[in-house]
Amino acid sequence: MSIFEYNGSALVAMVGKNCFAIASDRRLGVQLQTIATDFQRISKIHDRLFLGLSGLATDAQTLYQRLVFRHKLYQLREERDMKPETFANLVSAILYEKRFGPYFCQPVIAGLGDEDKPFICTMDSIGAKELAKDFVVAGTASESLYGACESMFKQDMEPEDLFETVSQALLSSVDRDCLSGWGGHVYVVTPTEVKERILKGRMD
Amino acid sequence: MGDSQYSFSLTTFSPSGKLVQIEHALTAVGSAANGVVIATEKKLPSILVDETSVQKIQYLTPNIGVVYSGMGPDFRVLVRKSRKQVEQYHRLYKEPIPVTQPVRETAAVMQEFTQSGGVRPFGVSLLVAGYDDNGPQLYQNAKTFLEKRYTDDMELDDAVHTAILTLKEGFEGQISGKNIEIGIIGTDKNFRVLTPAEIDDYLAEVE
Numbered sequence: 001m002s003i004f005e006y007n008g009s010a011l012v013a014m015v016g017k018n019c020f021a022i023a024s025d026r027r028l029g030v031q032l033q034t035i036a037t038d039f040q041r042i043s044k045i046h047d048r049l050f051l052g053l054s055g056l057a058t059d060a061q062t063l064y065q066r067l068v069f070r071h072k073l074y075q076l077r078e079e080r081d082m083k084p085e086t087f088a089n090l091v092s093a094i095l096y097e098k099r100f101g102p103y104f105c106q107p108v109i110a111g112l113g114d115e116d117k118p119f120i121c122t123m124d125s126i127g128a129k130e131l132a133k134d135f136v137v138a139g140t141a142s143e144s145l146y147g148a149c150e151s152m153f154k155q156d157m158e159p160e161d162l163f164e165t166v167s168q169a170l171l172s173s174v175d176r177d178c179l180s181g182w183g184g185h186v187y188v189v190t191p192t193e194v195k196e197r198i199l200k201g202r203m204d
Numbered sequence: 205m206g207d208s209q210y211s212f213s214l215t216t217f218s219p220s221g222k223l224v225q226i227e228h229a230l231t232a233v234g235s236a237a238n239g240v241v242i243a244t245e246k247k248l249p250s251i252l253v254d255e256t257s258v259q260k261i262q263y264l265t266p267n268i269g270v271v272y273s274g275m276g277p278d279f280r281v282l283v284r285k286s287r288k289q290v291e292q293y294h295r296l297y298k299e300p301i302p303v304t305q306p307v308r309e310t311a312a313v314m315q316e317f318t319q320s321g322g323v324r325p326f327g328v329s330l331l332v333a334g335y336d337d338n339g340p341q342l343y344q345n346a347k348t349f350l351e352k353r354y355t356d357d358m359e360l361d362d363a364v365h366t367a368i369l370t371l372k373e374g375f376e377g378q379i380s381g382k383n384i385e386i387g388i389i390g391t392d393k394n395f396r397v398l399t400p401a402e403i404d405d406y407l408a409e410v411e
Contacts, residue, residue, distance in 0.1 A: 086298070089299070
């Protein structure tokens with residue numbers, strides 16, 4: 001089993017009309033054994049920027065702590081929040097620093113940039129960025145997620161529609177992956193509010 | 205001059221509060237509603253020097269410029285350091301650097317050299333002019349030696365005239381496009397040093 005499949009994970013981010021959604025599964029496992037069913041994979045960097053980290057859970061936690069540290073320093077020095085594009089560049093640079101001993105994580109970054117334009121991107125474990133206009137996926141269930149998102153995605157969805165689409169895509173994909181699942185965690189972010197919702201799916 | 209007995213030590217202040225290691229040339233600023241103007245006298249050590257080869261106003265980025273009064277070599281060292289820091293920032297964030305950052309980092313370097321052993325403070329005071337998301341900005345690194353005169357709702361051209369007039373007051377000899385330098389940054393966000401011909405045009409308007 002590869003190191004990226006040790007803990008199991010599923011992550012997806014999708015763009016809507018002046019909003020975005022980022023969702024993850026909730027399983028934390030040690031190979032085939034399930035350890036926790038309420039594991040947080042998505043974290044807030046600031047009110048308009050969210051980061052999801054799939055892959056090895058210990059690296060995800062450490063990487064998250066380092067990024068929060070860097071962002072807090074940036075906020076103190078520049079007296080403003082980081083833009084999503086800037087944050088993505090920072091994550092890419094930090095991952096590449098460890099080019100020959102990498103963090104075994106695949107990040108998904110989602111945020112609202114200037115003029116409330118939604119921004120999503122993902123990258124591999126050594127920082128190769130992939131920008132997308134519609135959706136990005138990561139984790140052990142990524143292949144199923146690609147298929148589900150491709151067929152369910154529509155342009156310019158309103159926040160409620162977007163929530164439905166992301167949830168259906170996530171739940172149907174993790175059902176085809178034994179290492180991810182046990183429910184879902186969905187954040188739908190608009191310029192005015194952040195809605196956090198827990199999904200109940202097949203608990204296996 | 206009574207200050208000369210205080211010029212032996214790097215970090216001793218003279219009775220007038222100056223660090224005598226610093227000599228100052230004239231520098232003037234003008235700040236307009238939609239841009240910033242910085243101007244300086246170009247004092248050449250001898251008439252054998254080709255004035256086009258001496259540049260007191262330097263770019264840190266396409267939208268941030270800096271001018272100094274004091275020791276040219278010290279200025280060049282600081283500009284090198286700042287430019288490197290600007291590029292490092294760009295490599296990390298791929299975002300144009302806000303004006304406050306190079307100012308803060310340069311100030312930190314200047315302070316370091318007033319406290320470390322075996323080095324002397326930089327004999328310069330800097331004026332940094334730039335344009336970023338917060339609009340046109342102007343920062344100075346040592347207030348006491350500079351003369352400042354500005355109104356916020358001026359147009360950029362008026363700011364240039366004001367800067368020229370300020371320089372003229374302390375100027376010895378004939379002022380012309382060849383012995384002053386003017387840098388402006390306007391709404392186009394690009395820092396630009398005026399050519400001697402353009403400076404002569406402004407001078408003609410001021411006379």
